[in-house]
Amino acid sequence: MNFPAELKYTTNDEWIRVEGDSGVVGLTDYAQDQLSDIVYVEFSGAPGQQIAKGAGFASVESVKAAADVYMPVDGEILETNAQLPTQPESINSDPYGAAWLAKIKIRDATQLDGLMDAAAYEAFCQERQA
Amino acid sequence: MLKTIGVAEVSQLFAGIPAKARYPKLNLPEPLTEMEARGELESIAAANDSTYDLVSFLGAGAYSHYIPSGVDSILRRGEYYTAYTPYQPEISQGTLQAIFEYQSLIVALTGMEVSNASHYDGATALAEAVNMARVIQRGARKKVILSPGLHPQYRATVHTYEHGSDVQLLGEDLDLSAGPEALIELIDEDTSLVAVAYPDFFGRIYDYTALAAAAHAKGALLAVSVNPTALGLLRPPGEFGADIVTGEGQPLGIPLSFGGPYLGILATKQEYVRSLAGRLVGETLDNRGQRGYVLTLSTREQHIKREKASSNICTNQGLMMLAATVYTSLLGKQGLRQVAESCYHKAHYAAAQIGKLKGFSLAYGDTPFFHEFVVKAPLPAAELNRRLLERGIIGGYALGADYPGLEDCSLLAVTEVNSKEEIDFLVESLKEVSRG
Numbered sequence: 001m002n003f004p005a006e007l008k009y010t011t012n013d014e015w016i017r018v019e020g021d022s023g024v025v026g027l028t029d030y031a032q033d034q035l036s037d038i039v040y041v042e043f044s045g046a047p048g049q050q051i052a053k054g055a056g057f058a059s060v061e062s063v064k065a066a067a068d069v070y071m072p073v074d075g076e077i078l079e080t081n082a083q084l085p086t087q088p089e090s091i092n093s094d095p096y097g098a099a100w101l102a103k104i105k106i107r108d109a110t111q112l113d114g115l116m117d118a119a120a121y122e123a124f125c126q127e128r129q130a
Numbered sequence: 131m132l133k134t135i136g137v138a139e140v141s142q143l144f145a146g147i148p149a150k151a152r153y154p155k156l157n158l159p160e161p162l163t164e165m166e167a168r169g170e171l172e173s174i175a176a177a178n179d180s181t182y183d184l185v186s187f188l189g190a191g192a193y194s195h196y197i198p199s200g201v202d203s204i205l206r207r208g209e210y211y212t213a214y215t216p217y218q219p220e221i222s223q224g225t226l227q228a229i230f231e232y233q234s235l236i237v238a239l240t241g242m243e244v245s246n247a248s249h250y251d252g253a254t255a256l257a258e259a260v261n262m263a264r265v266i267q268r269g270a271r272k273k274v275i276l277s278p279g280l281h282p283q284y285r286a287t288v289h290t291y292e293h294g295s296d297v298q299l300l301g302e303d304l305d306l307s308a309g310p311e312a313l314i315e316l317i318d319e320d321t322s323l324v325a326v327a328y329p330d331f332f333g334r335i336y337d338y339t340a341l342a343a344a345a346h347a348k349g350a351l352l353a354v355s356v357n358p359t360a361l362g363l364l365r366p367p368g369e370f371g372a373d374i375v376t377g378e379g380q381p382l383g384i385p386l387s388f389g390g391p392y393l394g395i396l397a398t399k400q401e402y403v404r405s406l407a408g409r410l411v412g413e414t415l416d417n418r419g420q421r422g423y424v425l426t427l428s429t430r431e432q433h434i435k436r437e438k439a440s441s442n443i444c445t446n447q448g449l450m451m452l453a454a455t456v457y458t459s460l461l462g463k464q465g466l467r468q469v470a471e472s473c474y475h476k477a478h479y480a481a482a483q484i485g486k487l488k489g490f491s492l493a494y495g496d497t498p499f500f501h502e503f504v505v506k507a508p509l510p511a512a513e514l515n516r517r518l519l520e521r522g523i524i525g526g527y528a529l530g531a532d533y534p535g536l537e538d539c540s541l542l543a544v545t546e547v548n549s550k551e552e553i554d555f556l557v558e559s560l561k562e563v564s565r566g
Contacts, residue, residue, distance in 0.1 A: 040404065040429070044268065059438075061429040066438070 001125070002029045004096055008072065008112055009121035015096065016072045018112060025072060026100040027060065027091055030125045035062040038091045041084040045077050045102070053111055058101055060091065073111040075104035181386060181524070185552045187480075189502050189543025190331070190527035191252065191281050192389065193359070193381045195469065196547050201383045201456045210452055215445070216411075219424045225448065226423035229411040232455040239361045239458075240375040241368020242397035246408035247446035248454075249394025252355060252378025253287035256280070256325060258396060258407040258441055259353040259374045260288055263323035264297065265405040265440045266351065271322035275301040275313055279330030280355060282532040288325075297322070306332070306533070307494070310341040321350040323374075328354050328367060332541060333477075333502030334494055335364065342371025358382050358395065358454075360500045362463075362470030374398045383457025384450050393450040404430055407441030469546050473501035476553065477544035481505075483557045484542075489564055493539055502543045504529065504536075508564050511540040517563035523556055 007015040013031035017024045032038065038060055045057030056068040057077065080102050083090065090099040106112070116124060137143060144152055162170065181194045188194075204210075209224055216222030216229075229247045236245035249255045260274050274297055276285050285302060292299060304312045313324055324345045329335050338354065345352045354367040356377035367375045379393030380386075398406055404427065412426030432439035458466065481503045485492045489508030507514050511528035518525040526540030533539075544553065 042404075064429075064434075066429045066435045 001033065001122075002096065003118040003122045003125075005118045007096070007118065008115035009118070009124075010070070010072045010115055011124065012070050014069060014072050016112070016115065017100075018106070021109065022078065022103060022105050023073070023075070024100045025069075025102045025104060027069060027095055028121070029095050031067070032092045032095045035060065035065055035067060038062045038088045041088045041091070041101075043080045043085075043102075045080070047077050047079055049077050050107075051075065051077060051104075060088065069101055071104070072115060073104075074107040076107070077102050078105055079103040179524070181547075184519075184522050184524050185548070185555065186524040187526055187542045187544060187548070187556060188524045189545075190541055191283070191378060192386055192392070193357075193501075193543060193545055194386060194547050195359070195381055195383075195545050197383050197385065197457065198460050200460050201453055204456045205449060205453055210449065213448075217425060219422060223423060226411050226425070228452050228455055229409075229446070229448075230413055230423050231459070232451045233411060235455060235458045236358075236395055236397050239358055239366065240356065240372075240377075240395070240397045241366030242372070242375050243368075243400040244403050244406065244410070245395070245397035246406055246410055248379065248448075248451040249396055249408055249443060250447060251380075251390065251392040251394045252376060253281070253284040253394075254443070255376035255378075255394035255396045256284045256353065256355050257288045257291040258394075258443070259325065259376050260291065260297070260323055262374060262398070262402065262405050262407055262440050263351045263353070266402055267322055267349075271320050271350070272296055273298045273300055273316075273318070273321045275316050275321060275324045275350075277310075277313055277324075277326040277330065278302050278304050278306055279332060279334065280325060280327045281331045284327075284355065309497075310336050310338055314341055314344040317344055317348050317350055319348055321345070321348055323351045323353055325353040325355065328356050328364070329360050329500040329502065332494060332504050333499040333543075334497045335360075335500055336497075337370070338367075338372075339370040346371065356395070357500070359466070359470055359473060362466035362468075363474060364470075364500070373402065379450065379454045382454035384453050391447060391450055393447050393454055403427065405440050406430065408443055409446045470500075472546035473544065476546065476548055476550075477501040477503065479550070480542065480544045480548075480553045480556065483553065484560060487557065487561055487564070490560065493536075501545060502541060505540050505542055507538050507540060507560075510537050512537075514540060514560075514563060518556075518559055521559045521563070523559055 007017055009015050013028045015026050015028050040061040043058045045051050051057050051071045053074045054070050056070050058069040060067055081100055186194055216225045219226060233245040249258060276299055300316055301313055326338055342352045351373040352371060353374040353376060354372040356375055358377055358379055359381040375397045377395035379395050384393060396408060410427050411423055414422055414424055416422045430439060431444040432442050433444055481492055484490050484505055491506045493504035493506050511530060515525035515528060526542035529539045529541055530537035
């Protein structure tokens with residue numbers, strides 16, 4: 001299980017990589033492992049949309065479950081990953097790399113302080129595995 | 131168990147039920163032996179009139195067709211009698227393959243690309259189509275146009291489904307003589323779905339090509355509720371732009387049996403498969419490369435997707451689905467066409483003869499029809515039917531109850547089971563009973 005140190009994490013198992021006032025958002029290694037084989041990705045949010053922290057902007061389906069992906073912080077969607085609908089399995093193979101879900105413009109950077117760092121998120125995942 | 135949940139005695143579990151309702155006197159008769167019970171039930175059953183005893187021209191959504199004996203003999207195989215949901219493909223290949231065959235037949239018949247494993251009946255299927263359209267469009271559109279030519283009970287079911295929702299249902303009060311053009315005028319940017327019947331409740335056949343194009347031009351979907359028998363003869367809805375096809379599968383080898391159980395048909399295009407309501411079977415290969423069948427795309431369903439699913443229904447009408455599959459397979463493409471042609475020609479013969487009678491006329495004589503037509507009589511339909519019944523004829527559907535102002539109109543259905551003699555007898559009887 002991989003928990004990259006440079007990322008921030010949510011309790012809904014999203015990660016965000018902050019780059020200045022924008023960010024890249026995706027699903028964590030733990031999330032893809034729990035979901036098992038991902039077969040479908042659909043975006044409900046589109047570039048230009050303002051989406052509040054905790055609101056859904058995509059849904060992923062695996063062979064056994066369906067899950068929504070939520071915004072880690074308030075922001076505007078700049079881009080969604082056009083590869084994902086045709087290559088949903090890349091979330092399983094490369095959750096922190098090629099399978100990013102959205103690039104966003106962060107509206108309120110102070111919200112990032114409320115997210116977990118890698119160590120806290122790893123502990124949170126272990127707690128749930130117990 | 132009582133100790134664990136902290137209750138002293140069983141009766142406390144029923145404390146929430148008012149005392150007077152807890153153990154009501156059931157007022158049952160004395161017990162009977164099996165032989166006596168059978169005799170009593172038979173005498174009760176004998177009071178029923180059925181299409182076996184009488185000549186019937188009643189349709190209105192449920193049709194008397196000949197069912198080849200092969201249908202029943204296959205249905206009666208115990209292996210098919212299970213109520214078990216085929217979640218485990220390793221023990222359900224028979225059921226799963228039957229569903230897959232059914233889906234394939236429905237796809238071929240409707241001109242659609244994917245069919246679900248079936249629904250309860252045609253009314254449910256239409257209501258589910260309305261919900262599907264909303265899911266496909268993410269709830270962005272609020273108007274659903276229902277043709278007044280849809281079965282009144284189907285429309286009532288849609289109203290039940292949409293009770294308390296923000297969906298606005300339009301179109302049902304349009305003039306019954308207005309064709310698809312009148313529906314086109316109602317379509318706007320907020321229209322989610324236009325739903326029509328093919329043939330419609332009155333038996334009429336319309337070309338919906340322009341309606342489909344008009345709906346699509348505004349971003350709306352078109353749902354077409356079909357009689358599958360008619361599709362043996364008519365262009366499939368997939369060819370004129372339908373996005374969803376629903377229908378009542380009862381005419382495909384399912385007996386009238388007092389109105390149910392029947393079979394809901396629901397089919398759509400591949401691009402909408404993730405919004406399709408109900409169960410779905412796919413064909414795949416197992417780990418040894420052998421062909422096998424599995425429930426597929428189950429993440430659409432409510433046990434996984436909860437409130438986001440298109441439908442609360444994850445079941446299907448297994449035995450009825452099998453009956454339709456066996457019936458359609460036995461008849462084949464040509465056989466189904468022959469049944470449809472027979473219905474068409476006999477109904478047209480009947481309509482022509484009745485149209486010639488003094489005082490009778492065809493309400494929509496200028497519109498093409500399949501095997502059902504509206505007759506305007508010189509007396510109220512209810513009275514007409516009472517007099518026909520005295521002669522051993524079940525008359526048409528009296529339209530007044532659903533369509534105020536049409537009290538003197540009957541909807542008559544003719545199928546392949548009605549002989550020329552029966553039709554002539556009907557015509558003769560209509561002549562006699564209308565004399566006073």
